[in-house]
Amino acid sequence: MNDFMSHMIRSELEDVVGREHVSVSESDRLTHSVDYFWLSRLWEDRSRTMPLADIVVYPGSADEVSRILVIANYYKIPVFPWGGGAGSQGGALPVKGGILLDMKRMDRVIRFDERSMCVTAEAGINYMQLEWYVNEKGYSLMHYPSSLTCSTLGGFLAHNGIGVLSTKYGKIDDQCLNLEMAVPSGRILRSAPVPKHSSGPGILHMFIGSEGTLGVITQATMKIFKRPETRRFRAFLFPDVPAGLAFGRDLLQEFRPSIMRLYNEEETRSIIKSILGVEKDGAFMNIAVEGNAEIVEIEEKIALRMCAERGGMDLGSDYGEKWWDSRVTFFYPDHALDLPKMFGTLDTVATYSNIEKIYWALKETIESFSGVRFIAHFSHWYEWGVMIYDRFIIEDPPQDPEEAMRLHNEIWNAGIRAVLENGGVVNDHHGVGLKLGRLMKEQYGESMIALEALKKELDPNGIMNPFKLGL
Amino acid sequence: MLSGKAMDTIRACRFCWMCRHLCPVGLVTGREANTPRAKALLLDMEQKGRELMGEYAEDMFQCCLCGACASSCETGYEPPVFIREARRNIASGGLAPREISDVIGDHLKAGDAPGAAAVREVRSAGAAGTADTLFFRGARLSEKNREMADAFGEILEKAGVSYLMFEEEPADGNELFDLIGETAEVKRTAVRCAEAINGSGAERVVVLNPSSARMFRQEYPAWGLELSAEVVTATVFAAELLKSGKVKAERADMEGPVTFHDPCRLARDLDETEAARDIIAAMGCELREMIQSRKITKCCGGTVLASHSPRLAEQTASGRRADADRIGAGSILTACPGCLSVLRGGSGTAEVKDIFVFLNERIRCSE
Numbered sequence: 001m002n003d004f005m006s007h008m009i010r011s012e013l014e015d016v017v018g019r020e021h022v023s024v025s026e027s028d029r030l031t032h033s034v035d036y037f038w039l040s041r042l043w044e045d046r047s048r049t050m051p052l053a054d055i056v057v058y059p060g061s062a063d064e065v066s067r068i069l070v071i072a073n074y075y076k077i078p079v080f081p082w083g084g085g086a087g088s089q090g091g092a093l094p095v096k097g098g099i100l101l102d103m104k105r106m107d108r109v110i111r112f113d114e115r116s117m118c119v120t121a122e123a124g125i126n127y128m129q130l131e132w133y134v135n136e137k138g139y140s141l142m143h144y145p146s147s148l149t150c151s152t153l154g155g156f157l158a159h160n161g162i163g164v165l166s167t168k169y170g171k172i173d174d175q176c177l178n179l180e181m182a183v184p185s186g187r188i189l190r191s192a193p194v195p196k197h198s199s200g201p202g203i204l205h206m207f208i209g210s211e212g213t214l215g216v217i218t219q220a221t222m223k224i225f226k227r228p229e230t231r232r233f234r235a236f237l238f239p240d241v242p243a244g245l246a247f248g249r250d251l252l253q254e255f256r257p258s259i260m261r262l263y264n265e266e267e268t269r270s271i272i273k274s275i276l277g278v279e280k281d282g283a284f285m286n287i288a289v290e291g292n293a294e295i296v297e298i299e300e301k302i303a304l305r306m307c308a309e310r311g312g313m314d315l316g317s318d319y320g321e322k323w324w325d326s327r328v329t330f331f332y333p334d335h336a337l338d339l340p341k342m343f344g345t346l347d348t349v350a351t352y353s354n355i356e357k358i359y360w361a362l363k364e365t366i367e368s369f370s371g372v373r374f375i376a377h378f379s380h381w382y383e384w385g386v387m388i389y390d391r392f393i394i395e396d397p398p399q400d401p402e403e404a405m406r407l408h409n410e411i412w413n414a415g416i417r418a419v420l421e422n423g424g425v426v427n428d429h430h431g432v433g434l435k436l437g438r439l440m441k442e443q444y445g446e447s448m449i450a451l452e453a454l455k456k457e458l459d460p461n462g463i464m465n466p467f468k469l470g471l
Numbered sequence: 472m473l474s475g476k477a478m479d480t481i482r483a484c485r486f487c488w489m490c491r492h493l494c495p496v497g498l499v500t501g502r503e504a505n506t507p508r509a510k511a512l513l514l515d516m517e518q519k520g521r522e523l524m525g526e527y528a529e530d531m532f533q534c535c536l537c538g539a540c541a542s543s544c545e546t547g548y549e550p551p552v553f554i555r556e557a558r559r560n561i562a563s564g565g566l567a568p569r570e571i572s573d574v575i576g577d578h579l580k581a582g583d584a585p586g587a588a589a590v591r592e593v594r595s596a597g598a599a600g601t602a603d604t605l606f607f608r609g610a611r612l613s614e615k616n617r618e619m620a621d622a623f624g625e626i627l628e629k630a631g632v633s634y635l636m637f638e639e640e641p642a643d644g645n646e647l648f649d650l651i652g653e654t655a656e657v658k659r660t661a662v663r664c665a666e667a668i669n670g671s672g673a674e675r676v677v678v679l680n681p682s683s684a685r686m687f688r689q690e691y692p693a694w695g696l697e698l699s700a701e702v703v704t705a706t707v708f709a710a711e712l713l714k715s716g717k718v719k720a721e722r723a724d725m726e727g728p729v730t731f732h733d734p735c736r737l738a739r740d741l742d743e744t745e746a747a748r749d750i751i752a753a754m755g756c757e758l759r760e761m762i763q764s765r766k767i768t769k770c771c772g773g774t775v776l777a778s779h780s781p782r783l784a785e786q787t788a789s790g791r792r793a794d795a796d797r798i799g800a801g802s803i804l805t806a807c808p809g810c811l812s813v814l815r816g817g818s819g820t821a822e823v824k825d826i827f828v829f830l831n832e833r834i835r836c837s838e
Contacts (some may be wrong), residue, residue: 005666024525025721026526027504027509027513027526027527027530028502028503028504030512030516030523031506031509031512031513031514032503033487034512035487036486041486041822044485044512044515047520058501058502084488084491085488085503086488086772102501102503103501104497104501104502104503105500105501106501107498107501124501126491126492126494127492129492129498132762132763133797136762136797136798147488149488149489149490149491149492149493149543150488150489151488168804184518187764190590212641217552235750253724272827279767288572329547330488331489331543332544333483333484333487333489333543333544333546333548334483334546335545335546336487338486339486436788451768
């Protein structure tokens, strides 16, 4: 765009949000050019410049978002919504210039409805701040991902995230009652007031997980939960992964623990040993049961009995408590995986019939690359299946960033294809973003036209978060 | 040039998002640049050869240095380390925005003012012997909040504690340290102040401003400046007077519960969170805690930010006052002259009060 028109459009945006909420400073543009995506971090580390937005805009209301989108749609300028910027899939990166829409000024709590056990807030609110808001009133959102302190309400909904208590309290899409989304035409669309109905397909679930490719989530209503009277931990050791998986599957037929995490033998030997001090070989599992104390006592007894019946060893409550206390430590510098290592999390979800096939296929595929380590655990369990959180780690990746990118993408392509061939999906809870967009058509095949049609109707000029989600 | 510690911190923080929920400036502005990650990222990019100092100069000063980020870091990294060093480089490079360089100039002038170490003694009724307690008010701040210093002086007198005061109190350098980091100018100010305190002959220095107390206890020793006097904060001293029975507080007749805004320096740097609560308990007030209290207290903005970016400080203070309003507090008590004036500059319903004024109004002298 020429200089004259850049200034013209900038003044239009300033007219909407105020001059102080529009920035073309290099520092603002640079800080929005790197997110948690390994490749963006690599690029920065190797002194390469990631694509920059042309202009950063900080809207203060849904109406302002709507008016910004109308301007962008008229001039056909890309718009990249940004919440906390903590996504690992490159979903917020402004890869085509244009407008970076930083949502964090929109942080108001709009309504607290104790009677209906829900809270409505603007999409830019930091999720920990929202959690503290409901904590003050004696409740919890029960969405505790490791990025709880980093991310926004809109960001969690945009990529359809999950927290460590999901087995009992659900994913973020299970916790959302309704939401509102501004689309490029300037309309503000609203899902039905409640998530369960027979009033046609749920618009709510068309928008959750849309990763900013259809519009901008501006507010949402979330469930709140009574805080549990008690939360009790128990750790078990199973001879191997299949034994642990069978236990988890059977337990879900009895009741829902809040946490259930099964680690493969390699991760038990490495991370669990170093962090929790578990010295024994096998597949480590920790579970938490919580809620009403009387019910919890019964659930714990059932879990212990079922563990013994399936050849598991009861390791007591200490390991689980220690894990809970240190669950976010894993994500701080010097504890989390970081450069110079290359790493990636290929989380996926599948039925119990397929999950072991995926585990073995992924392990074989990942380990076929030279110098690559594979670790995995299973968490977020359903009556029909479970999520596998598998990681590849390369201690000494190529120094050249282009060569490293090539290897990174080859591993991802091979890994996801192994998943898809065995009944899994592109991703379980980190989203698709820029990282995996190219694989969406391989997942859906012909069915991808449903998403493409939605995109075409809501965003006919393709301005919303281009190159993400394969749209 | 940045120190090795600053560089290690930058490399750790540039790709870490974990502490942003605690940043009082980031929360009220919503700007990505107002996060420790973004500041570290920009400095990292600069170290790799990109000319950015002029670009990020203002961003580096949009921070209270309250240490919330550092206190929540499970690994122990401290973003204020690199932010202070960046400010030093910006200031010495002549790249500080005008309103900031003006403030720095004022503080440099105050730090260079010829020392007037003369002390006078304030005798309290019934006190025996020579006063061995120096009351350090933090002159620059207590000029703005005379009521607070006066109230604390009266508490001492009611407790029968004679004390010394400087005729013209020297600057301790705490605000200058936040503005330009560890520099020769700051150390020169600190040397003058340490010499004045040591010259007073006091065995104990009771410090009203937690930022000054932090300097005396932590920065001065790190720079090789030893104070001969024991450093005690005003809150701890007042709580001890109540505990020992030297003064007694009448039950406070309050409209609604009170909440306590922990000053950052007191709670995080000096690890003193309970003395103020003991004082509040002694007055029989109903204390209602904000979620962000004690070690995770949310900074009000601070006087340094308020001096060069008053609008931003007002926003930050309003953010903090909203926390108090949300829990239904009728009053916010605090124990720092800086917090008092900055919080009062924000908007909110709960009335902002100084704990010493509040206490002084309710003290009965013991028999």
